[in-house]
Amino acid sequence: MNIFIDSQALSWFKQEVEIQSGEFVRFFVRYGGSSPLHDSFSLGLTKEEPIEVGAKQEYDGVTFFVEQKDLWFFDGHDLHVHYNEKLDEPEYTYVKPE
Template sequence: MRIFISDDAVKWFQEEMEISNGDTIRFYARYGGSSPIQQGFSLGMTKDTPFEPVVTVKVGEVLFFIEEVDEWYFDGHDLYVDVDHKLDELAYTYKKA
């Protein structure tokens, strides 16, 4: 399992979440919403400190990660993070590794 963050997504994080060097962003499973890989759950993200990360990717000086407790949600899929420019929000794509 890996995380891929597009340049547009990095810009979105900088503008919308005001991330800066040294920040850490967690992707996590949340109850409710919809997802193509887990019915009844959706993907959330927040600034957080890694505890037991199962996967990480550093873009510039910002660390993006998924905790071991949320690994089940991805079911062996890689996470691709981009921007939906029509909605001006993050767009997630999941591809089986």
């Protein structure tokens, strides 16, 4: 699994989550909401250090990651994070690599 963050989403994280180089953003599975992959589960985020990394990617010194225990949620898909201007928040898409 790979994590892709576009430049506008990265700017949003820096401003809204107040992340800086050397810090970590975790994407985690939460019960509630829905996603294209699983009904009743959605993706959340928090600023915290990893315990057991399942996937990670660094952008501008910031490490975005998913813990090993949450990889099931992605069902073999990559996570693409884009900025949604209308909602002023990140938007997640899940892409199955070919």
